[in-house]
Every structure is written in structure tokens, then in C-alpha cells.
Amino acid sequence: MTTTAQSESGQILPRAFYLDEDVVGRARQLLGKVLCTNFGKTKTSGMIVETEAYRGPDDKACHAYDYRRTARTEAIYAVGGTAYIYLCYGIHHLFNVVTGPEDVPHAILIRGIEPLEGIPEMLKRRGMQELSPRVTAGPGMLSSALGLHTSQTGSDLTQSDGEKRIWIEDRGIELRHKGIIASPRVGVQYAGECASWPWRFRLSGSKWTSKAK
DNA sequence: CACGGGATCGTCT
DNA sequence: GACGATCCCGTGT
Numbered sequence: 001m002t003t004t005a006q007s008e009s010g011q012i013l014p015r016a017f018y019l020d021e022d023v024v025g026r027a028r029q030l031l032g033k034v035l036c037t038n039f040g041k042t043k044t045s046g047m048i049v050e051t052e053a054y055r056g057p058d059d060k061a062c063h064a065y066d067y068r069r070t071a072r073t074e075a076i077y078a079v080g081g082t083a084y085i086y087l088c089y090g091i092h093h094l095f096n097v098v099t100g101p102e103d104v105p106h107a108i109l110i111r112g113i114e115p116l117e118g119i120p121e122m123l124k125r126r127g128m129q130e131l132s133p134r135v136t137a138g139p140g141m142l143s144s145a146l147g148l149h150t151s152q153t154g155s156d157l158t159q160s161d162g163e164k165r166i167w168i169e170d171r172g173i174e175l176r177h178k179g180i181i182a183s184p185r186v187g188v189q190y191a192g193e194c195a196s197w198p199w200r201f202r203l204s205g206s207k208w209t210s211k212a213k
Numbered sequence: 214c215a216c217g218g219g220a221t222c223g224t225c226t
Numbered sequence: 227g228a229c230g231a232t233c234c235c236g237t238g239t
Contacts, residue, residue: 052231061231072224090221092232109231140232150223187231210232 010169012160018080018099023106026099027053028201031180032173035113037146037166042121044146046113046136050202050209052185056105061191064105075154076105083166085153092140095148111139114208138210179204
């Protein structure tokens with residue numbers, strides 16, 4: 001179970017949060033934080049309810065496995081607190097939070113959020129009439145709802161003034177440890193033994209998480 | 214609800 | 227030229 005996010009403002013997660021080198025731990029700690037966007041008109045946000053950790057150097061499922069470095073994956077090597085957004089299946093813009101110091105290629109895929117603010121705008125972006133888990137329960141869906149796009153890859157998530165467009169807030173939402181379920185990641189069967197690592201985290205009982213394959 | 218296939222294109226081989 | 231860290235819709239039950 002989780003508490004309900006009541007406050008409509010919170011502390012912007014500082015750089016220090018993102019610098020930690022334990023990407024698996026940070027993936028778990030992102031649950032309950034609030035992912036926010038504002039691209040000029042409306043603030044849209046939602047509480048993070050599902051994440052997956054990707055640990056570049058030794059994780060075959062990560063785009064930066066074995067320090068593979070290409071134009072696409074460059075953002076994963078940026079300092080923690082940077083956005084890594086890439087195009088999946090030619091259609092979906094998947095949003096990741098980069099963690100660790102510069103040149104340590106760790107990232108966390110955000111897979112589900114519970115809508116909080118700007119719900120009419122999110123429905124509009126999704127072409128939907130009513131609020132339901134189909135609006136944000138999945139990495140492609142939530143990126144669409146929040147207006148996230150590959151063109152924003154490399155964005156700084158920690159700016160608190162001026163150019164603030166994508167950021168994460170800590171509203172002090174307390175989660176019960178037992179309410180977090182760890183399980184293997186979705187859609188990474190190509191990754192050999194890494195495919196079974198339990199690096200997917202979700203809130204027990206939340207209807208806003210993606211469906212397991 | 215389960216399953217199967219199509220969409221759609223950037224990225225890397 | 228093959229293939230995705232996915233989603234949607236159609237079909238069948």
C-alpha cells in the first residue's frame with residue numbers, strides 16, 4: 001500500500017540523489033517520487049510506481065553494456081540527473097533517469113506513473129476521454145502523456161530555475177518497504193543470464209503499473 | 214482475458 | 227537489412 005500524494009509541490013531531487021552508484025537501490029527509491037514536466041503551458045505529473053534498473057558495464061540488457069558508446073547512448077554517460085530518452089520500436093519514446101557520476105553508464109527506466117496534475121492535458125496527448133491505467137501504465141504510454149520526446153534526451157533534471165521542463169520532486173511520500181515488489185525486467189529475453197535479475201520494481205497493489213509480459 | 218500480428222523508424226551490424 | 231527496454235487492435239473464448 002502507498003500513501004496518497006497530497007501536496008502539489010515538493011523538493012526538486014538534488015544532484016546528490018542521482019550521483020549514487022547503486023543504480024538498483026536508486027531504482028527502488030524512485031518509487032513514490034513525482035515525475036513532472038512543463039513545456040510552456042501546463043504542468044503534468046505523476047507518482048512513479050514502476051521502474052527498472054540498467055547497469056551499463058556488466059548488464060547485457062543495458063544499451064551501454066560493456067561501455068558500448070554510440071551517438072544514441074551518449075546521454076547514459078552524462079552525470080546523474082540527466083534524461084536519456086530513446087525511440088523504441090520506431091514509435092515509443094522511452095524515458096530514463098541517468099544515475100551515477102559522469103562516465104558511469106547507469107540508467108533507470110520509468111515504467112509507470114499514477115497521474116496527479118494536468119490530467120486533462122495528459123488525456124489530450126493520449127487521445128483519450130477518461131482517466132484509466134491505459135493513460136500512463138507503461139513506459140511508452142507515460143512518455144506520451146507527459147509529452148516526453150527523444151529530442152529532450154540529455155536534458156538536465158536538476159535545474160530549479162529558468163529552463164525547468166522535466167524534473168522529479170520528492171514530496172515526502174512514505175512507502176512501506178513490503179509494498180515494493182522486485183521481479184525480472186520486461187522484454188529483455190535477449191540478455192542471457194541478466195534477463196533473470198530482479199531489477200524491476202513496482203508498488204504492490206497499484207493499478208498504474210505496466211502489465212508483465 | 215489470452216493470444217497474435219502490425220505499426221514504424223532510428224540504430225547498429 | 228534486421229531488429230528492438232512497446233502498444234494497440236482484432237479475433238476467439
